[in-house]
Amino acid sequence: MSFNEIRWHPLLGTWNIVASGRATRPWRDVKCPFCPGAPETGEGWDVISLDNRYPSLSTTPVISAAAPSFSETRPGYGRCKVVIETPDHEGDLDTISFKNLVKYVEILGRETEELARDPEIKYVAPFRNKGELIGVSIHHPHSQIYALPFIPLKIERELEFMTRYNREKGTCVICDIVKEEQGGGRVVYSNRDFILILPFYAQWPHECHIYPRRHFQLLSELTAMEKESLADILLITVAMYNSLFSFSLPYMMVIHQAPVKGQHPQYHLHIEFYTIHRYADKLKYAAGIEWGYWAFTYDELPENRVKELKQAARKAVERLGKQQYSPLGVFQP
Numbered sequence: 001m002s003f004n005e006i007r008w009h010p011l012l013g014t015w016n017i018v019a020s021g022r023a024t025r026p027w028r029d030v031k032c033p034f035c036p037g038a039p040e041t042g043e044g045w046d047v048i049s050l051d052n053r054y055p056s057l058s059t060t061p062v063i064s065a066a067a068p069s070f071s072e073t074r075p076g077y078g079r080c081k082v083v084i085e086t087p088d089h090e091g092d093l094d095t096i097s098f099k100n101l102v103k104y105v106e107i108l109g110r111e112t113e114e115l116a117r118d119p120e121i122k123y124v125a126p127f128r129n130k131g132e133l134i135g136v137s138i139h140h141p142h143s144q145i146y147a148l149p150f151i152p153l154k155i156e157r158e159l160e161f162m163t164r165y166n167r168e169k170g171t172c173v174i175c176d177i178v179k180e181e182q183g184g185g186r187v188v189y190s191n192r193d194f195i196l197i198l199p200f201y202a203q204w205p206h207e208c209h210i211y212p213r214r215h216f217q218l219l220s221e222l223t224a225m226e227k228e229s230l231a232d233i234l235l236i237t238v239a240m241y242n243s244l245f246s247f248s249l250p251y252m253m254v255i256h257q258a259p260v261k262g263q264h265p266q267y268h269l270h271i272e273f274y275t276i277h278r279y280a281d282k283l284k285y286a287a288g289i290e291w292g293y294w295a296f297t298y299d300e301l302p303e304n305r306v307k308e309l310k311q312a313a314r315k316a317v318e319r320l321g322k323q324q325y326s327p328l329g330v331f332q333p
């Protein structure tokens, strides 16, 4: 019997996802379940989304036991999806054709829309983990989408502060950042619809954010043009990271969109990349002060890290040029 539940954390005011059936999931080195021809994926595809076979959340959740009085247990209702970005077993978002990258963006939008229709789902969280150091269990390039029965704490916090900023200044904080940082030193790259920036308030060594120029809330609202622009800036971002050191860089990519129930006009969708390498051979850990207190320490001026990224971006463009790709946007010198 496996159980899927969410448990209330009474000190932090958020939910933990508890799933007992996941301990048996495949861990590396087994035959790849995502390569073409595998039972899950079949043949004749370029980008596909599937249900995760070992989901943390379930559409038929069973609760293990009642919660003690100081907490609460609810069914772990939700969906976990996998988006397989290429039939190739190796690679990253920068080795996929532009056409398929646009398709990838379309799938994320379509999944958001479909998952949002479920009355129980309050939040759709698309993310991408890459690299063994990040804990990836299957190497084949893929992203994941969690459809959650609650709004994650970080999103609640962003929503609260975007709303507060709007109340105090009458504008949107991300719209203001895009305006003020435009043409400035922290911007690495920008195209018609998005900017790539190492934020003033970065927490991880080469953390970068992608901000849309247009104020909107959900991936399902992307226009056809914006889908192409997003594919372009994702490609540039990942190619830049993979040119930073002499190896393919581990990272987490998270898409922060608005909750899918109710109206959240203050929210401005964006994408965040977290990297853990300070140098080629030195890692940044979320240790006592960072994880224990959520107070991040940054061991260099973020403005100096931007210079490293700009250098990497130049190398990336050369490499992409050899792959016949020319960026749609411009690099900030």
Ligand code: ZN
Pocket: 032, 033, 034, 035, 036, 088, 089, 090, 140
């Ligand atoms: Zn594979």
Ligand code: ZN
Pocket: 172, 173, 174, 175, 176, 214, 215, 216, 267, 268
């Ligand atoms: Zn905005």
Ligand code: FE
Pocket: 158, 256, 270, 272
């Ligand atoms: Fe965010």
